[in-house]
Amino acid sequence: MSFAGKRVLVVGLGASGWAAARALVDLDAKVRVTESSDTPTMAERAEWLRARGAEVEIGHHDLERLDADLAVVSPGIPPTSDVLAALEHSATPVISEVELAFRLGSCDFLAVTGTNGKTTTTSLLAAMLEASGVPSVAAGNIGLPLIDAVGQVGAGGAIAVEVSSFQLAGIDTFRPKVAVLLNIAEDHTDWHGSMDAYGAAKARITENQTSGDHFVVNRDDERAWSVAPATAANVVPLSTTSAPEDGIGISGDKVSWRGKELMPVGDIKLPGRAGAEDTLAAAAAALVYGIEPGHVLGAIARFVPLHHRLELVATVDGVDYVDDSKATNPHATLAAVGGLRDVVLIAGGRSKGIDLAPLRSTVPPVIAVVAIGEAAAEVERVFARLVPVDRASSMAEAIGAARARSVPGGSVLLAPGCASLDMYESYAERGADFARSVRDLMAGSNGGDG
Numbered sequence: 468m469s470f471a472g473k474r475v476l477v478v479g480l481g482a483s484g485w486a487a488a489r490a491l492v493d494l495d496a497k498v499r500v501t502e503s504s505d506t507p508t509m510a511e512r513a514e515w516l517r518a519r520g521a522e523v524e525i526g527h528h529d530l531e532r533l534d535a536d537l538a539v540v541s542p543g544i545p546p547t548s549d550v551l552a553a554l555e556h557s558a559t560p561v562i563s564e565v566e567l568a569f570r571l572g573s574c575d576f577l578a579v580t581g582t583n584g585k586t587t588t589t590s591l592l593a594a595m596l597e598a599s600g601v602p603s604v605a606a607g608n609i610g611l612p613l614i615d616a617v618g619q620v621g622a623g624g625a626i627a628v629e630v631s632s633f634q635l636a637g638i639d640t641f642r643p644k645v646a647v648l649l650n651i652a653e654d655h656t657d658w659h660g661s662m663d664a665y666g667a668a669k670a671r672i673t674e675n676q677t678s679g680d681h682f683v684v685n686r687d688d689e690r691a692w693s694v695a696p697a698t699a700a701n702v703v704p705l706s707t708t709s710a711p712e713d714g715i716g717i718s719g720d721k722v723s724w725r726g727k728e729l730m731p732v733g734d735i736k737l738p739g740r741a742g743a744e745d746t747l748a749a750a751a752a753a754l755v756y757g758i759e760p761g762h763v764l765g766a767i768a769r770f771v772p773l774h775h776r777l778e779l780v781a782t783v784d785g786v787d788y789v790d791d792s793k794a795t796n797p798h799a800t801l802a803a804v805g806g807l808r809d810v811v812l813i814a815g816g817r818s819k820g821i822d823l824a825p826l827r828s829t830v831p832p833v834i835a836v837v838a839i840g841e842a843a844a845e846v847e848r849v850f851a852r853l854v855p856v857d858r859a860s861s862m863a864e865a866i867g868a869a870r871a872r873s874v875p876g877g878s879v880l881l882a883p884g885c886a887s888l889d890m891y892e893s894y895a896e897r898g899a900d901f902a903r904s905v906r907d908l909m910a911g912s913n914g915g916d917g
Contacts, residue, residue: 471495476533476559478550479541480512480525483564483634486612487539488512490571492519499535501528501550535559539567542608542633563637565613565630570640572617575625577752578607578641580672581649581691583799584745585629587737587776588649591749593627594770599753599762601625608634625756632668642675645752646700647683649744651690652798666690676700681755683748686711703751707743715751722747724754730764737770738777738789740805775898777803780905785875788866788905792898794882797825804829809877811869813859813901816840816885823849826884830854835872837865841889862897866904 473496477488480502491498498521502509505526513523530553538554538561545551554561569576577596579589586609593605602624606616609629616626628643635641651666673682673694682700685691687708695702704714710723722729735746746767753763772778775792782788791803795816804810810833814826823842826849835855838846839862847856855872859865869879887897 474535476535476538478538479544480509481541481543483612484541485512486614487564487567488516490614492521503528533557539564540637542631562639563634565634566638566641568613568617573622574620576628576643577625577645578628578630578643578672579647580630580669582652583802584649584741587773588745588748589627589629591770592752594766595753595758595763596625598766599758632665635671636668638671640675645681645756646672646676647748647752648672648691648694649685649748650688670694673698673700683751703755705747705751707740715747737772739803739807741802742777775895780902781909783909786873787878789878789880790898790901791882792894795886795894796821797823797884800826800882800884801828803882804832807878808832809834809874811835811872811879813837813865813869813881814883815842815846816883816887817889818842818885837868839865842885862900863904866908
C-alpha cells in the first residue's frame with residue numbers, strides 16, 4: 468500500500484503515535500502531527516519529525532486544521548475527546564496504529580486480547596514461535612509498537628501481538644490468522660462509556676477473520692464465549708474445567724489437545740487458574756498456527772513468569788508471598804486466587820468507578836483481607852461479615868497485618884482489584900513496594916526459607 472503524497476494526520480505522539488509518524492515519514496507521506504502535551508520528550512520528537520519534513524504541533528490540538536486523507540489516532544485518545552469529535556465531523560477516515568501496521572506488514576499476525584492475562588499469553592506465544600524457529604517478536608500493547616515490529620519481521624515471520632480494547636476500537640481491515648480472546652470483564656468503562664461498548668471493542672479481534680483463520684476463545688468465560696457464534700473463523704475452545712474435543716482443556720491431571728493428551732497439568736509453570744488459562748491459550752494459538760507440540764512444550768518449560776503477574780516473591784515461615792499487582796480489576800483478582808488456598812488478600816487502590824462487589828466471590832480461599840488506598844472503605848464493606856478485614860496506610864503496614872492473619876501453607880496475595888494511581892505511579896511500582904516490604908519482613912524473620 469502506497470502512502471506517498473497522502474495527507475496523514477497523526478493524533479498523539481506517545482509510543483504508538485511516535486512509531487506511526489516515523490514510519491509515515493519514511494513512506495513519503497505528508498505528515499502532520501498534533502499532540503496536546505508539551506513535555507521535553509514530545510519536544511524532542513517534534514524536532515526530529517520537523518527535520519524530516521513533517522508538520523508538528525504540541526501543547527494543543529488545532530481543531531480547525533484536522534483535514535487529511537487519513538488520521539492515525541493513538542489508543543490513549545478517548546472516544547469522547549474534542550479532537551475525535553472534530554474528526555468525525557470532518558468525515559476524515561480514522562484508524563489506529565495497529566490498523567496501519569497491518570496494512571504495511573507482510574508477516575502473519577497472531578493477536579491476543581482480553582481483560583486480563585493478555586501480556587503473559589502474548590509473551591508465552593512469542594516464546595513458542597521463537598522456539599520453533601519462526602522469525603517473530605512480541606509487540607503491540609505489550610511494549611514494542613506494532614508498526615516497529617512489522618519493520619523487523621518480514622514475509623515468513625509472525626508477530627505475537629497484544630491488542631487492547633483501545634487499539635481494537637480503531638481497526639478497519641485488521642485480520643489476524645489466529646485471534647485469542649481470553650475473557651471480558653468490567654474494565655475501562657470510563658473510556659468506552661459502557662460495558663457493552665467495551666465488550667464490542669474486544670469482539671472486534673475476530674471481526675475480519677474468515678474460514679481460513681482460527682479464533683481461540685475461553686469457553687469458561689460467558690461474555691467471551693458469546694462472541695464465538697458470530698465469527699467466520701474456525702472456533703477453538705479452551706477450558707480449564709473440561710477438555711473440549713475440538714480444542715484445548717483440562718481433564719483430571721492432564722491437558723488435552725483435540726482429544727489427545729498434550730502434557731501433565733503439573734507441567735504448567737504459571738500458578739492458579741489464571742496461569743493455566745494463559746498457558747492453554749498460548750498453546751492452542753501456537754498449535755493451530757502449525758507449531759510442533761515439542762516446541763510448544765519446550766517453551767512452556769522454559770518460560771519465566773513476568774514481573775507483577777502472579778510472581779512468587781518469597782516464602783516466609785511457610786507462607787507464600789505472591790505479587791499480582793497487575794490485577795487492576797475484580798475479575799483479575801478472582802482469577803488470581805483460583806488454585807491458591809488460605810489466602811490473605813491485599814486489595815484496594817483506585818477503583819475507576821468499577822463495582823468491587825464481585826470480590827466477595829474470592830471467599831474462600833480468601834480467609835482475611837487487608838484494605839489499602841482510596842477504595843479501602845469500599846473493600847471493607849465488600850468483605851464485611853465474611854472474613855476479618857484490616858486497613859493499612861502503607862504497603863509495609865499491609866504486609867505486617869497480612870502476616871499476622873496468614874497460616875503456614877497459605878499465601879499472602881497482592882491482587883488489588885484496583886488501579887495503583889492513588890498511591891503509586893504504576894502497578895509496577897506498587898508491586899516493587901510489595902516485594903521490598905516482603906524482603907524487609909524476611910530480614911526480620913528467623914523462619915524465612917527464601
